[in-house]
Amino acid sequence: MGRKLLLEHIDVPGIETFDVYRNHGGYKSVEKALKTMSPQEVVEEVQKSALKGRGGAGFPTGMKWSFLAKPEGVPRYLVCNADESEPGTFKDRYLMEKLPHLLIEGMITSSYALGANTSYIYIRGEYYFILEILEKAIDEAYAKGFLGKNILGSGYDLDLYVAPGGGAYICGEETALLESLEGKRGNPRMKPPFPAIKGLYGCPTVVNNVESIAAVVPIINIGADEYLKIGTEKSSGTKLISACGNLARPGVYEIELGLSVEEFIYGDDWCRGIANGKKIKALIPGGSSVPILPAHLITKTATGETRYMSYESLSDGGFASGSMLGSGGFIAFDEDQCIVRNTWNFARFYSHESCGQCSPCREGTAWMEKVLRRIENGEGNMRDIDLLADINKKIEGNTICPLGDAAAWPVAAAIRHFREEFEWHVTHPQDALKGNYGLLSMPSITL
Amino acid sequence: MVKVTIDDIEIEVEEGTTIMNAARMIGGDVVPPAMCYYSSLPGTGGKCRTCLVEIAAGSTKDPRPMPKLMVSCSTQVQDGMIVKNRTSEKVIENRGAVVEFLLINHPLDCPVCDQAGECDLQDLGFSHGKAGTRYEEERRTFDPIDIGENIKLHMNRCILCYRCVHVANQLTDQRVHGALHRGDHTEISTYIEKAVDNDFSGNMIDVCPVGALTDRTSRFKSRVWFLNPMNASCECTKCSGKAVVWMFGKQMYRVTTRQDKYGEVEVVDGKPEWICNECRFDKKDLSKWTIEGPRHIDRHSVISQGHYEKPNPLKNATKNIE
Amino acid sequence: MISTQELQAKRPPFSTEKLEEVQGVIKQFPEGRQKSAILRVLHIAEEEFGGWLSPETMDYVASLLNIQPIEVYEVATFYTMFNLEPTGKFVFEVCRTGPCMLVGSDDIIEYIKNKLGISKIGETSADGMFTLKTAECLGACGYGPMLQCGKKYHEYLTPEKVDALMDEYRSKYSTENN
Ligand SMILES: Cc1cc2nc3c(=O)[nH]c(=O)nc-3n(C[C@H](O)[C@H](O)[C@H](O)COP(=O)(O)O)c2cc1C
Ligand code: SF4
Ligand code: SF4
Ligand code: FES
Ligand code: FES
Numbered sequence: 001m002g003r004k005l006l007l008e009h010i011d012v013p014g015i016e017t018f019d020v021y022r023n024h025g026g027y028k029s030v031e032k033a034l035k036t037m038s039p040q041e042v043v044e045e046v047q048k049s050a051l052k053g054r055g056g057a058g059f060p061t062g063m064k065w066s067f068l069a070k071p072e073g074v075p076r077y078l079v080c081n082a083d084e085s086e087p088g089t090f091k092d093r094y095l096m097e098k099l100p101h102l103l104i105e106g107m108i109t110s111s112y113a114l115g116a117n118t119s120y121i122y123i124r125g126e127y128y129f130i131l132e133i134l135e136k137a138i139d140e141a142y143a144k145g146f147l148g149k150n151i152l153g154s155g156y157d158l159d160l161y162v163a164p165g166g167g168a169y170i171c172g173e174e175t176a177l178l179e180s181l182e183g184k185r186g187n188p189r190m191k192p193p194f195p196a197i198k199g200l201y202g203c204p205t206v207v208n209n210v211e212s213i214a215a216v217v218p219i220i221n222i223g224a225d226e227y228l229k230i231g232t233e234k235s236s237g238t239k240l241i242s243a244c245g246n247l248a249r250p251g252v253y254e255i256e257l258g259l260s261v262e263e264f265i266y267g268d269d270w271c272r273g274i275a276n277g278k279k280i281k282a283l284i285p286g287g288s289s290v291p292i293l294p295a296h297l298i299t300k301t302a303t304g305e306t307r308y309m310s311y312e313s314l315s316d317g318g319f320a321s322g323s324m325l326g327s328g329g330f331i332a333f334d335e336d337q338c339i340v341r342n343t344w345n346f347a348r349f350y351s352h353e354s355c356g357q358c359s360p361c362r363e364g365t366a367w368m369e370k371v372l373r374r375i376e377n378g379e380g381n382m383r384d385i386d387l388l389a390d391i392n393k394k395i396e397g398n399t400i401c402p403l404g405d406a407a408a409w410p411v412a413a414a415i416r417h418f419r420e421e422f423e424w425h426v427t428h429p430q431d432a433l434k435g436n437y438g439l440l441s442m443p444s445i446t447l
Numbered sequence: 448m449v450k451v452t453i454d455d456i457e458i459e460v461e462e463g464t465t466i467m468n469a470a471r472m473i474g475g476d477v478v479p480p481a482m483c484y485y486s487s488l489p490g491t492g493g494k495c496r497t498c499l500v501e502i503a504a505g506s507t508k509d510p511r512p513m514p515k516l517m518v519s520c521s522t523q524v525q526d527g528m529i530v531k532n533r534t535s536e537k538v539i540e541n542r543g544a545v546v547e548f549l550l551i552n553h554p555l556d557c558p559v560c561d562q563a564g565e566c567d568l569q570d571l572g573f574s575h576g577k578a579g580t581r582y583e584e585e586r587r588t589f590d591p592i593d594i595g596e597n598i599k600l601h602m603n604r605c606i607l608c609y610r611c612v613h614v615a616n617q618l619t620d621q622r623v624h625g626a627l628h629r630g631d632h633t634e635i636s637t638y639i640e641k642a643v644d645n646d647f648s649g650n651m652i653d654v655c656p657v658g659a660l661t662d663r664t665s666r667f668k669s670r671v672w673f674l675n676p677m678n679a680s681c682e683c684t685k686c687s688g689k690a691v692v693w694m695f696g697k698q699m700y701r702v703t704t705r706q707d708k709y710g711e712v713e714v715v716d717g718k719p720e721w722i723c724n725e726c727r728f729d730k731k732d733l734s735k736w737t738i739e740g741p742r743h744i745d746r747h748s749v750i751s752q753g754h755y756e757k758p759n760p761l762k763n764a765t766k767n768i769e
Numbered sequence: 770m771i772s773t774q775e776l777q778a779k780r781p782p783f784s785t786e787k788l789e790e791v792q793g794v795i796k797q798f799p800e801g802r803q804k805s806a807i808l809r810v811l812h813i814a815e816e817e818f819g820g821w822l823s824p825e826t827m828d829y830v831a832s833l834l835n836i837q838p839i840e841v842y843e844v845a846t847f848y849t850m851f852n853l854e855p856t857g858k859f860v861f862e863v864c865r866t867g868p869c870m871l872v873g874s875d876d877i878i879e880y881i882k883n884k885l886g887i888s889k890i891g892e893t894s895a896d897g898m899f900t901l902k903t904a905e906c907l908g909a910c911g912y913g914p915m916l917q918c919g920k921k922y923h924e925y926l927t928p929e930k931v932d933a934l935m936d937e938y939r940s941k942y943s944t945e946n947n
Binding site for chain 1: 806834
Binding site: 168185190351352353354355356357358359360362363364365366367370371374387394397398399400 | 493494495496499514515516518521541544545547548549551552581582584606607626628629630631632633
């Protein structure tokens with residue numbers, strides 16, 4: 001089944017409490033770091049591990065840490081991004097709900113590395129019940145001397161707080177998150193300056209995903225060399241995958257990067273195939289923002305090579321025939337699903353979640369949503385399909401933050417791979433809404 | 448000092464200057480249009496995306512072109528940077544798209560809009576827009592509201608540049624209006640009925656690039672190109688008292704700030720000459736002003752068509768009405 | 770600006786206990802950054818003051834955080850969790866995003882609509898008990914269809930489960946109010 005670095009003890013009863021967690025090797029990384037390593041050494045270890053950010057963009061965590069500005073007399077902050085709102089992604093929730101102390105341990109070790117004395121976990125408001133779990137665990141950690149003043153007698157102080165959002169996907173974008181944490185509307189900031197120079201309250205700040213911070217724990221415990229042995233050359237370590245859609249056994253799985261996509265979908269240890277014995281029609285491997293893959297590009301790349309669950313293999317073929325690992329939101333579509341309806345659904349999502357600051361995203365996402373709704377409802381025409389392609393080209397790259405791109409890519413990919421299905425909706429208006437183009441009549445797919 | 452080339456014209460500017468301001472130092476066609484940036488209001492810019500330019504070379508140190516178009520109002524120049532504005536097809540195409548985005552939900556009610564003739568969106572649509580629309584959906588609509596006794600807000604026309612919010616933040620001590628909701632439902636409003644009655648709130652009208660905020664004391668009185676703008680000044684304890692008064696014969700129809708060729712309030716000795724509400728709304732009487740002479744407006748061609756700087760503009764204007 | 774006395778007259782202020790909680794939240798942030806507490810205080814206020822944020826509630830929050838009321842309106846209207854109008858006793862927020870749709874959220878939404886006898890999403894049942902809303906992905910995609918009610922998630926929904934859930938909330942309400 002592969003090694004588990006994060007979820008190894010998840011099924012131990014009571015693991016959400018300090019004592020049980022501690023008895024299963026918990027908080028060792030804090031001891032190791034604070035007692036035997038300098039902050040710089042922790043940063044170097046993470047850099048050496050080649051850990052890539054698990055929030056979606058895959059930016060190397062150690063490199064991000066090394067960019068943090070360190071002006072004298074100015075506080076630095078570590079902010080954990082627990083906003084998890086990318087459709088198809090629910091791994092951070094699973095980790096925080098079941099293993100709150102793993103995140104807290106990661107926050108302490110990472111904050112020490114960055115020289116932050118106050119750190120925040122910004123959690124989406126809908127996860128208020130998890131905020132309560134985390135705060136309970138934080139109280140325990142304070143009581144046991146792992147938070148607060150002079151942690152483990154090392155002279156290092158850290159206060160850790162959890163702050164809720166209020167319902168806004170855009171607050172997962174790191175600068176929108178910081179605005180929100182400052183009590184404002186979640187409007188992304190213009191970059192530069194990057195948070196590493198000017199972040200929370202204008203101070204140098206690192207923003208990392210829940211899973212990235214949790215991964216620091218095993219990296220410090222087993223060492224970067226050992227961590228590098230897991231996964232592939234370009235994708236080290238393990239990754240949490242949120243498997244959902246029409247899978248026989250959806251859920252959160254920890255995989256060693258480099259597992260084959262076929263094994264993950266059909267293997268007994270994993271998703272066990274498509275629900276109800278149906279066939280797979282399409283897959284979105286990394287959360288709603290990444291390009292959709294048609295059946296013939298899921299387990300094999302365009303050149304016929306095996307497709308693996310890794311940063312490099314999922315993006316093999318670029319946007320023409322590949323996709324991205326993204327946040328690991330793995331959404332499978334069975335043969336009865338309508339791609340147009342789903343594309344419209346996601347377009348509506350992005351339009352709903354656009355902060356509205358910049359005109360291409362505000363106007364363009366709403367426009368695409370309306371056009372797609374018409375096509376899905378049998379009121380579209382052929383011109384609309386090209387119009388959509390053109391609108392998303394005009395949004396892409398022209399906006400303040402990547403939400404514009406995230407809204408444009410899924411539409412572009414759906415049209416690229418499933419154009420016939422869009423056209424069928426136009427030519428069969430009476431069937432478009434209730435009927436389904438289906439898998440087997442799709443000419444461009446060979447099974 | 449750093450050297451930057453914009454549309455093949457080289458200029459030396461101080462470090463930290465934005466591309467927009469470097470272009471304005473050159474002047475003419477090289478200057479990208481700005482719908483949200485406003486020099487006297489720090490924090491504005493970056494939102495409308497009309498000022499996108501192509502960076503053909505990042506700097507002497509790193510001469511690679513930038514993959515994306517950049518907003519000139521918020522991007523600083525680097526030594527050796529090569530910028531393409533109207534010489535870039537990509538810019539023309541994408542700017543056209545931005546203009547289309549700004550127009551899809553716009554009511555296109557210029558015939559009844561007070562801003563017509565001095566509207567940045569009208570000018571932009573004219574220079575960059577396409578004839579005809581590809582937008583077949585319903586336009587979003589809001590009801591016009593009064594924000595305060597003297598200001599009318601037509602949200603339908605708003606392009607969400609946020610300039611008026613910055614005016615309220617920077618010139619008044621208590622902001623009561625702002626941006627509410629989000630996405631394409633974003634709206635400028637007070638949420639619950641509240642009067643905007645700060646001494647300097649009227650300046651919101653002048654910074655608004657479109658007809659979303661208009662002066663209730665002069666609404667519907669006349670098309671702006673029939674009026675005769677004059678530089679005027681008065682003794683005022685609250686503001687500089689330097690304004691432009693817009694005359695229709697002997698009648699004073701409206702009072703505004705003095706604006707430069709980019710439509711921004713004039714800055715004298717480093718200070719923007721905002722005017723107070725009393726000067727703007729309550730002094731519509733020639734006896735209260737000293738007229739300095741005709742005001743040249745070189746920005747909006749349609750105003751200049753009124754030939755008001757020639758003697759007896761009134762005669763021309765009435766002829767136009769008939 | 771409305772005075773504190775006026776505010777208190779309009780709106781029962783937080784209990785001492787809640788005020789202490791609010792002070793605790795404000796203390797999590799550096800001096801002068803009390804605005805950072807706004808989202809959490811709005812959540813608390815909504816729960817305390819009838820499940821929605823009236824303008825008076827928001828003005829009260831503004832006064833607690835020493836900021837302008839418009840700053841609260843701007844924030845409260847940006848984030849979709851806050852109810853800006855009164856709702857039923859319980860609000861069912863059904864996730865309608867892609868992954869949940871793939872496993873039948875459309876049908877669940879339709880079912881709840883019929884069951885409550887309402888014609889549109891956003892409406893409240895005639896007895897004032899339930900309001901139906903939709904939400905975007907709530908991070909339960911593998912366990913859909915799902916809905917959130919208050920702080921609780923209800924997953925793997927079927928029509929039968931929805932029936933049971935409604936009964937549960939109804940009886941919860943009657944025990945709490947008897
Ligand atoms: C629209 C948008 C939404 C995002 N949502 C999330 C999110 O919910 N969680 C997350 O960790 N990162 C999210 N990100 C990525 C963050 O901006 C940021 O890159 C990430 O938190 C960095 O952490 P990492 O390097 O550890 O991945 C989002 C980005 C964008 C543009
Ligand atoms: S791209 Fe969209 S979400 Fe991002 S800043 Fe612009 S309007 Fe807001
Ligand atoms: S009302 Fe005018 S100034 Fe204010 S945001 Fe809208 S367009 Fe800009
Ligand atoms: S003027 Fe530069 S983005 Fe609006
Ligand atoms: S799509 Fe419904 S919870 Fe994610």
